[in-house]
Amino acid sequence: MANTICIGAQWGDEGKGKIIDVLTEHAHIVVRSQGGNNAGHTVLAGGQKHVLHLVPSGILHKNKVCVIGNGVVIDPVSLVDEIEGLRSRGIRVGRNLLISDCAHLVFPYHRLLDTAREARKGRGKIGTTKRGIGPAYGDKMARTGLRVGDLIQPGIFSEKLKAKIQENNLILKVLGEKPLKFAEVRDACLAAADVLRPFVTNTVVYLHHALLAGKEILFEGAQGTFLDIDHGTYPYVTSSNTTAGGACTGSGVPPHRMDRVMGIMKAYTTRVGEGPFPTEDGPFSDRMHGMGREFGATTGRARRCGWFDAVAARYSCMINGFDELAVTNLDGLDGIERIRVCTGYRLDGKKLSVPPTDIVQLGCCEPIYAEYPGWKKPTAGVKTFRQLPTEARAYLKAIAELTGARLAIASVGPKREETIFV
Ligand code: GDP
Ligand code: IMO
Numbered sequence: 546m547a548n549t550i551c552i553g554a555q556w557g558d559e560g561k562g563k564i565i566d567v568l569t570e571h572a573h574i575v576v577r578s579q580g581g582n583n584a585g586h587t588v589l590a591g592g593q594k595h596v597l598h599l600v601p602s603g604i605l606h607k608n609k610v611c612v613i614g615n616g617v618v619i620d621p622v623s624l625v626d627e628i629e630g631l632r633s634r635g636i637r638v639g640r641n642l643l644i645s646d647c648a649h650l651v652f653p654y655h656r657l658l659d660t661a662r663e664a665r666k667g668r669g670k671i672g673t674t675k676r677g678i679g680p681a682y683g684d685k686m687a688r689t690g691l692r693v694g695d696l697i698q699p700g701i702f703s704e705k706l707k708a709k710i711q712e713n714n715l716i717l718k719v720l721g722e723k724p725l726k727f728a729e730v731r732d733a734c735l736a737a738a739d740v741l742r743p744f745v746t747n748t749v750v751y752l753h754h755a756l757l758a759g760k761e762i763l764f765e766g767a768q769g770t771f772l773d774i775d776h777g778t779y780p781y782v783t784s785s786n787t788t789a790g791g792a793c794t795g796s797g798v799p800p801h802r803m804d805r806v807m808g809i810m811k812a813y814t815t816r817v818g819e820g821p822f823p824t825e826d827g828p829f830s831d832r833m834h835g836m837g838r839e840f841g842a843t844t845g846r847a848r849r850c851g852w853f854d855a856v857a858a859r860y861s862c863m864i865n866g867f868d869e870l871a872v873t874n875l876d877g878l879d880g881i882e883r884i885r886v887c888t889g890y891r892l893d894g895k896k897l898s899v900p901p902t903d904i905v906q907l908g909c910c911e912p913i914y915a916e917y918p919g920w921k922k923p924t925a926g927v928k929t930f931r932q933l934p935t936e937a938r939a940y941l942k943a944i945a946e947l948t949g950a951r952l953a954i955a956s957v958g959p960k961r962e963e964t965i966f967v
């Protein structure tokens with residue numbers, strides 16, 4: 546398998562964890578290059594359900610190496626919890642995990658600031674995961690962040706953290722929040738540092754040598770294209786580059802070493818958090834939630850659901866350059882009589898084939914729908930493309946064509962074996 550960047554093509558939760566887990570069998574290394582523990586990637590394997598937040602979804606496979614790259618923001622205490630949770634479920638986490646010394650750290654003040662800023666926004670809130678992601682990337686860009694390389698040097702770390710806590714306590718005071726106790730934060734971080742130290746290295750050098758040795762690498766995107774800080778529905782986005790370019794900057798692997806880009810998308814659309822979502826549909830959301838589907842893997846929030854948005858998907862393909870598509874949750878559409886697909890937007894009497902970058906305008910767009918006949922037979926359990934109901938095949942072909950990339954995988958259930966290679 547070539548070096549492949551896997552990107553969420555929509556608003557996150559497209560089923561990246563499941564697809565990465567399936568593809569890991571054919572790769573040597575899995576790399577996360579952006580985001581933090583705002584991500585929740587679900588993998589069902591060996592009769593167990595795992596929700597990965599910071600650790601790449603390849604970790605469940607033996608003899609594969611997982612890398613947390615420089616572009617990720619790491620809450621050290623949360624990462625230790627995640628590693629211990631995996632170990633308690635019998636998953637080996639040892640020399641198969643590497644953490645970049647250049648990755649930035651998330652601290653309790655980032656979480657408090659995230660929460661306080663959201664509360665002050667009231668109805669205008671972003672609906673963040675409250676994991677401190679925005680403030681942590683803010684510090685990184687302002688060149689005031691602390692990195693993993695600092696964390697593993699107790700003396701230097703304590704000094705830098707003290708200054709950061711003093712500064713942030715002033716900000717928290719203005720926001721009416723309680724100050725943090727330096728010693729408490731330091732002790733928790735240094736305890737986490739003792740667990741994490743053996744994993745820490747210059748992952749750029751590791752990946753460079755791995756490429757020279759002909760190893761094949763999977764890049765596991767977190768969040769999705771429309772949550773990208775540059776290309777998403779700003780300000781209702783996350784704070785990293787979730788699109789294909791982020792895999793290069795967030796790992797230090799040069800662009801010409803990437804062989805293909807795979808877009809992962811649901812057969813419909815979901816979004817969690819606030820912000821415009823043209824194809825959102827109340828009855829469709831109720832149907833999904835009634836089936837026990839579409840509750841957030843990180844926060845448990847009910848996801849907003851809607852029809853497949855081909856205008857958005859095509860734009861996503863433009864930004865990421867998808868060569869191939871993995872369409873997940875096809876089974877979520879089982880039994881629906883007429884399936885809608887948005888093929889254009891109408892705004893002020895004009896037809897648009899590209900989403901407006903202005904979110905007020907995007908919020909005013911009316912979807913123009915095409916309808917596709919549904920199928921009655923369940924798709925769950927189907928093993929080959931030919932065994933899918935004719936209507937399901939036609940639907941998949943249509944959404945791939947509208948998006949502009951080749952359909953490579955159709956997923957009809959959360960388990961590894963519920964995957965159809967087309
Ligand atoms: P991620 O963040 O992109 O990894 O996606 P999440 O794990 O947050 O959400 C995707 C949800 O869909 C999880 O509960 C998966 O177990 C589930 N899932 C993935 N693919 C399929 C599928 O083809 N069918 C069904 N029924 N569930 C799926
Ligand atoms: P995975 O990797 C879906 C959303 C939040 C909010 C916005 C900003 O599992 O697909 P943040 O906490 O990042 O500052 O929140 O982004 N969001 C996600 N939505 N899936 C995710 O990750 C998300 N990570 C963040 O709901 O709207």
Ligand code: MG
Nearest residue numbers: 558585586842
């Ligand atoms: Mg998720």
